[in-house]
Amino acid sequence: MESETLRAIREHATADYPREACGLIVVVKGRERYVPCRNVAVGSEHFVLPAADYAAAEDMGEVIAVVHSHPDFPAEASQADLVACEASGLPWHILSWPADDLRTIEPSGYEAPLVGRRFAHGVLDCYSLVRDWYRRERGIDLKDFSRRDDWWKSGEDLYMQHYGEAGFAVVSQDLPEQVGDVILMQLRSEVVNHAGIYIGNGQMLHHVHGRLSTRDVYGGYWQEITRCVLRYRG
Template identity: 80%
Template sequence: MERATIEAIRVHAARDYPREACGLVVVVRGRERYVPCRNSASGTEHFILPAEDYAAAEDLGEVVAVVHSHPDYPAAPSEADLVSCEASGLSWHILSWPADDLRTIQPSGYQAPLVGRTFAHGVLDCYTLVRDWYQRERGIVLKDFPRHDEWWNQGEDLYLQHYAEAGFERISQDQPERPGDVILMQLRAKVANHAAVYLGDGLMLHHLHGRLSSRDVYGGYWQEITRCVLRYQG
């Protein structure tokens, strides 16, 4: 990147500190330009770059890179950064601030493991895990759905609103039978807000907020908070 671009990124990181700053590098009429964007994430653990900000940058020129800061944290990419970089198909520049360490990553074919991945809502969460399992184990690409932070506390019932659109139908209240059945659970929320894939032999694959994804025995507490079981029909 050009020096002026890097300096603009530093200014933005300092202005938004201690929250993550995010923006885009755009080529406008043959010249590089940094376009600062809003971070619409509700917390401080990650960033969400609004679609309208991305579209506005595209109106200026060609988007060539995504930029964000790591406040009080090394510039080494998180697992969510690696996954998001792959999805974007663009270079990602990460600035540790105020340490002022800049690192760049490129798409390289990275895939987060099904077990042991870190949690980042909207990037690596329980529905992402369901989608990844279906793609890797069944070769089925499930539709993704936009989801805001804390949607389960804001009157949105995303799982029950969209499961049919994703190709599933409800088969029972709390009895998964076949590998691939999806278990919807209501975990300290007003709506079903947690999903797991049934693996067979009494095991499920799921990803809780703040924990690594894991295989666990289905039953007991998990069965108590189950609201329905879905099966993919295509």
Template identity: 60%
Template sequence: MQNDTIEAIRAHAAEEYPRECCGLVLVVKGRERYQQCTNTAQGTEHFVLPAEEYADAEQLGEIIAVVHSHPNAPAQPSQADLVSCEASGLPWHIVRVDLVDGAPAAGEVVTIEPSGYRAPLVGRQFSHGVLDCYQLIVDWYAQERGVTLPQFARADEWWNDGKSDLYTEGFPLAGFAKLPNGALLEVGDVILMQIRARNDVPNHAAIYLGDGLILHHLHGRLSSRDVYGGMWAENTRAVLRHQ
């Protein structure tokens, strides 16, 4: 990147601190340019770049890179960064931002490029909408069954917005059907659970692996294999099977 672009990125990162900034590097009429975008994510731990702003940037010029910041953290990519970089097909620039003498200051910039990275099924870091319980099911079906499940938008904390029932509505569109109560579990069945959802709807999903084990990714934890029982069974609201 050109020095002017890097400085524009650093300025934006410092301006948005302690939230993550996000933006795009464009080539417009033969010149490199940094385009600031709006981070619509809740909280300060990740970013969501609006699709309409991405589309607007495409009308301005050619998008050649995605940018975001890591406040109070190294500019090294997270698993979610690596996965999202692969999905975008573009280089990603990550800038570190820290408080220096009481003021935010942007520092090192690390660049990553698509390289075929694939997050492990067990031990992946949680990032809602990128590496979460639904994405784990998508990846398991792709790797174990060769089945491509559709994606659907998952707003932050949709289960607390007073209206959404995303999993009840979304899984049938992905080819899953609800099993009758008491049906014997088979490998690959999806177990829908309700975990602290104000909407009183299922908001967590697990894959049944057989032998009493489930594979799942709970908010704020690493993905893991666990025994299906106890709180997981108590909070189960439905069991689905891919058709």
């Protein structure tokens, strides 16, 4: 990384502190350039770089790396960083600020564990867990859907709108029977906003915001908030 690029990254981290700063390194006419982008994430736990900002950077030249800061936190990559780095296919530079420690990660085949992963909306959330389980256990790549932070709070009903596009059909209102059945739940919300995968023996795999992904006995509270059960039809 060129010294001018690093200087620009530091300036951006300072300007956006205490929120995470994010941007892209682009080669423009043979020269490296740092392009600051917006962080449109709700809260300060992670960053969301808008697709429009990425597209604008691509119009300038070739995107060669993703950059973001870790305010008041070590530059060590989180699980979400490692997963998103794999998805991007690019190196990621992480700057701890104001500690000014820069570390780089690159795609290496990392996969987050199904149990014990940390929540990061849009990267490691309940639907990401459903997609990962289907890819690893069934060899099926489910369609992903764009989802902004706290979409359910504005009344968006994404699960109910899109389950058909992902290849699922409703088979029950509240009782999963086959391994792989997806349980849709309404968790402290006006719309369905949570999903789990039935893994047999009365258990489901799911990931609640603010907690690690886990296996839970399906019943009691979880059955009370269930709105329907889906089965993959392809």
